[in-house]
Amino acid sequence: MSALTLGQNMRYLSRAEVVNLGITRATVLEKVHQALVEHGNKRYEMPAKIGVHPYEDVFFHAMPAYIPEMKVVGAKWIECYPRNPREFNLPQTTGVLCLNDVETGVPTTLMDSTWLTAARTPAVTVLMAKKLHPGAERFGMFGAGVQGREHVRYAAEHLDSLSEIVVYDRFPEVAEKLVADLQPDVGVRLRVGTSIEQVVKECEVLSSATLVVREPMALAKSEWVSAGQTILPCDLNTFWDPEIPLRADVYITDSTEEHDLFVEMGYYPGGSPVIAAESGEVLADLKPGRTSADQLIVNSNIGMAVCDMAVAQAIHEAAEAQGAGTLLEL
Ligand SMILES: NC(=O)c1ccc[n+]([C@@H]2O[C@H](COP(=O)([O-])OP(=O)(O)OC[C@H]3O[C@@H](n4cnc5c(N)ncnc54)[C@H](O)[C@@H]3O)[C@@H](O)[C@H]2O)c1
Numbered sequence: 001m002s003a004l005t006l007g008q009n010m011r012y013l014s015r016a017e018v019v020n021l022g023i024t025r026a027t028v029l030e031k032v033h034q035a036l037v038e039h040g041n042k043r044y045e046m047p048a049k050i051g052v053h054p055y056e057d058v059f060f061h062a063m064p065a066y067i068p069e070m071k072v073v074g075a076k077w078i079e080c081y082p083r084n085p086r087e088f089n090l091p092q093t094t095g096v097l098c099l100n101d102v103e104t105g106v107p108t109t110l111m112d113s114t115w116l117t118a119a120r121t122p123a124v125t126v127l128m129a130k131k132l133h134p135g136a137e138r139f140g141m142f143g144a145g146v147q148g149r150e151h152v153r154y155a156a157e158h159l160d161s162l163s164e165i166v167v168y169d170r171f172p173e174v175a176e177k178l179v180a181d182l183q184p185d186v187g188v189r190l191r192v193g194t195s196i197e198q199v200v201k202e203c204e205v206l207s208s209a210t211l212v213v214r215e216p217m218a219l220a221k222s223e224w225v226s227a228g229q230t231i232l233p234c235d236l237n238t239f240w241d242p243e244i245p246l247r248a249d250v251y252i253t254d255s256t257e258e259h260d261l262f263v264e265m266g267y268y269p270g271g272s273p274v275i276a277a278e279s280g281e282v283l284a285d286l287k288p289g290r291t292s293a294d295q296l297i298v299n300s301n302i303g304m305a306v307c308d309m310a311v312a313q314a315i316h317e318a319a320e321a322q323g324a325g326t327l328l329e330l
Contacts, residue, residue, distance in 0.1 A: 003320060004327055006106055013111040013315065013325040021318040025119070025157055028311055032123040033283065035310035038067050039254075040280025046305050048257040057082055057213065065305035066102075072313045074099035076113050076305055082211050091146060093117060099312050107330065109316045113308070116315065118146050120307040122154035124254065125207050125232045128279055128299050132252075132289045133205045133230040135161045140193065140203030142220070142239055144169035144178040147209030151234075152178065156186035159205075166203055168193035170210075200224040207232045208239040214266055216242050227294040236262060237300055242270035249295040254279040258302045273298070 004011050013021075038044050046065040053059050064075035078095030085092055097113040100106060129136065139155045141148050144167050152165055165188055169175040172192065179190040193199035200206060200220050211217070212235050222243040225231070237245055245251055251273040253259040263272045277287035279301060290297055319325050 003323070004108060006101055006104060006108070007330065009327040009329050010107045011109045011316075011319055011325045012328050013109065013319055015112040015114050017319070017325050018111055018115045018315055021315060021322060021324060023119075023314055023318055025123070025154055027314050028119045028123045029127060029154075029158060031310040031314050032120050032307045033127055034070060035067060035304075035306040036124070036127065036254075036280040037284040038069055038280070039304065039306050040278060040282070040284035040286050043067070043069055044306050046255075048255070048261045049305075063305035063308060065309045067306055067309060070310060070313060071102050072099070072309045073102050074309050074312060076117075076308045078113060078117065080212060082213075085145065093146070097308060097312050099309070099316050109312070109319065109325075110328075111312065111315055113312075114146075116308060116311045117303075118150045120311045121147055121209070121234055121301070121303060122151040123311075124279065124301045124307060125151060125234065126154045126158050127283060128232055128252075128301065129155070129159055129205050129207075129230065131283055132297050132299060136205040136230070137161060137163045138203040138205070139165045140199040140206040141165060141167045142169075142196070142199070142206070142208035143210040143235070144175040145209065147234055149178055149182065151207055151209065152182055152190065153186065156182075156188040156190075162188050164189045164191060166191050166193040166199050168196060168199045196220050197224050201226075204228065205230045205232070207234065209234040210239050212236050213238050216240070216269065218242060220244070222247065225296065227296055230290070230297045230299065232299045232301065234301060234303070236267055236302060237298075238267070240298075242268065245273040245298045245300070246270060247296065248273060248298040250276045250290070250297045252277050252279055252282060252289065252297065252299040254301040254304050258304070259300070262302065
């Protein structure tokens, strides 16, 4: 397939075409790192997510972003329907992403964003885990779905000090399948956790990708959490006892603006924690992360469009180089 002609056509990439480009986890980490550092330095444009809610428990988000230094601009249109997997055998999160040419504004690539979302989210967790908790030996993962699987892959490959990853899902067979499927591919021992309490108490670094619900599920209790741990939720703290972010010595979020939006929407009924820094500021060494071994750190990464655009750029470049996808007339 030939290269696209600016203003005349754009490239469409299906989910399988995106996957088949063969973009490595190392590339995703590099792109996401760059995007976070730009974000930390406030060199970006990214309005807080606007959304619509056809049902009480679902959301659609519009996620535009522009990163001048990386010369990337576009928007992701994503949904989260928590009941999809069980009721419709469809993913909880799907969406599309449109990249545009910075100079002329014309659309260049429209892509399925499932792979990209599944990749950039654990990339953020792992980059932050490395920064906030170097030397961790045990990583605990709550939720063994799309995000849980990718978190395990990224953590196993890029958190060098890990000796074990413990996975917990409310459906034990889902966690067992994750371990059986991924163990042959990774060098770290994978194990199914038998209870939330056990996993919280055993692991120094913990992440969760379960459900985002307005009323906290509060399944991981504050009394199980101890000094020195690092907790990196991807599901807006709803899995965790609301007291945990409030008692954290350091509370970091990827975007204060996004955080405030969710506070306004009522996702933090116990009150908002005091934000010490944004993830990008810590990664860019503009603000401290962990300053002592006994600090309890919570780093909630809500998900940022700057990270999406950075990974989409890698996809766009690979697709151009490989002539992948379908050219559609504008
Ligand atoms: N922060 C971000 O950038 C970001 C990006 C994508 C998805 N997410 C969020 O991550 C979460 C997971 O997304 P996904 O695509 O992996 O969904 P998924 O449906 O594929 O997986 C979710 C898993 O969590 C398990 N689970 C649900 N409730 C649980 C509980 N109480 N205890 C233990 N396990 C439980 C489910 O059984 C399932 O296996 C969602 O809440 C989604 O909104 C966040």
